[in-house]
Amino acid sequence: MEGVTVKAVQIKEYGKDIEINQEVKVPEISSGKVLVKVHAAGVNPVDWKITEGYMSQGKKLNSPMTLGGDFTGTVTDVGEGVTEYDKGDNVYGSGAVRMGGSGAYAEYLSADAGQISKKPAKANNIEAAALPLVGVSAWDVISNKIDLREGQKILIHGGSGGIGSIAIQVAKYLGAYVATTARKDKADYLKEIGADEIIDYKNERFEDRLHDYDAVFDTVGGDTYKRSFRILKKGGIIVSMLEEPDKELMDKYHVNAMGQFTRINSAILEKLAELFDKGIIKVNVDKVFPLDKAGQALEYQRNNSVKGKVVIEID
Incomplete structure (x- = not known):
């Protein structure tokens, strides 16, 4: 050409x-x-x-x-x-x-x-x-970095967004209990894709409702990220798309923290295609x-x- x-x-x-x-x-x-x-x-x-x-x-x-x-x-x-x-x-x-x-x-x-x-x-x-980007980000964080297991509890911030919505579906596929923050008008959509608990972040503080969680996946950052440490159990983990690990909060709450920089790769894309074709994610x-x-x-x-x-x- x-x-x-x-x-x-x-x-x-x-x-x-x-x-x-x-x-x-x-x-x-x-x-x-x-x-x-x-x-x-x-x-x-x-x-x-x-x-x-x-x-x-x-x-x-x-x-x-x-x-x-x-x-x-x-x-x-x-x-x-x-x-x-x-x-x-x-x-x-x-x-x-x-x-x-x-x-x-x-x-x-x-x-x-x-x-x-x-x-x-x-x-x-x-x-x-x-x-591609939302799917690889969600799978890499939920399955690889967090290593989420059946029966564990995870909070996913920004559940109605591109990454958050795929992350909810991946977490449910792996057998977890999923809470998410979003606007009230997104509640029906979030229930449809598998969220167990939805917190209207405009009118509620998630840390007043959630306790002893195994993991948090943060796609929002800022104050939301810092407040998320409070809901984790000791030894829990928070992974953020936007924030670098806060060592002071890690030490205070005895939890792990990681940042996420997504690199697209063929292996995860192949996995996502398999999950899509089986109707597990949409x-x-x-x-x-x-x-x-x-x-x-x-x-x-x-x-x-x-x-x-x-x-x-x-x-």
């Missing part, structure tokens, strides 16, 4: 408006990577944070940069050393620039073969694009935008209490 140009959503400077570039070269295929025709891309909070420079950590922007990580699409070419995938395979995963990809908000992307997997057979393109898509409205998609993700995920439909 040398010389062919396609459409992509890019930024040239942090803090500036995104641009719909109509003449982006199709990414070159290199060793260990695959070229994918993108059908849909998932929107995550990290995407709008990148546009505003929150994730730059002083790094200079490689301008112009194509946004987006989560995607689903069809393999059109494979690089040297890639044996797991062939042309025509339907895949999903991450094509984020910060992870070595070329960016998912585009008609074509390149992605590392170790960060994709075959798409869940029973998922449509919108569902598959919504799953992903709720709050709203779908076309590629030309990517700016509105990012704004919607940032400014609303999203129930599940926001997705950009590309093909």
Whole structure:
């Protein structure tokens, strides 16, 4: 596809408006990577944070940069050393620039073969694009870092969000008792996906109701994170998507704390596809935008209490 140009959503400077570039070269295929025709891309909070420079950590922007990580699409070419995938395979995963990809908000992307997997057979393109980051985060924290067991109790903050909603389903699959914090209007949805106890964080303090919990999964941060230590039993664990471990609180309450930085990998994506196809987990898509409205998609993700995920439909 040398010389062919396609459409992509890019930024040239942090803090500036995104641009719909109509003449982006199709990414070159290199060793260990695959070229994918993108059908849909998932929107995550990290995407709008990148546009505003929150994730730059002083790094200079490689301008112009194509946004987006989560995607689903069809393999059109494979690089040297890639044996797991062939042309025509339907895949999903991450094509984020910060992870070595070329960016998912585009008609074509390149992605590392170790960060994709075959798409869940029973998922449509919108569902598959919504799953990678939230699903891998939820599984890695609940199953690996917390090592949640049957009969244990866990509090999941932000249960109606993308990560929280998958985490609830994973925790129930593993046999745990699940409490979650969310807005009152999300209660029916949270019961539907398996939450045993729902705390309306606007009107209730979760630490007044919950005690002796084995684990907390925090997707909110700030004061919510600090207050969560109070509900843990000695030897319990809290894992946060946003906060670094607070040693003072760890020592005070005799619990463990960890931070989470999610790295998409094929093994967990394969597990998620299996769970999806068996009906054990499902992903709720709050709203779908076309590629030309990517700016509105990012704004919607940032400014609303999203129930599940926001997705950009590309093909």
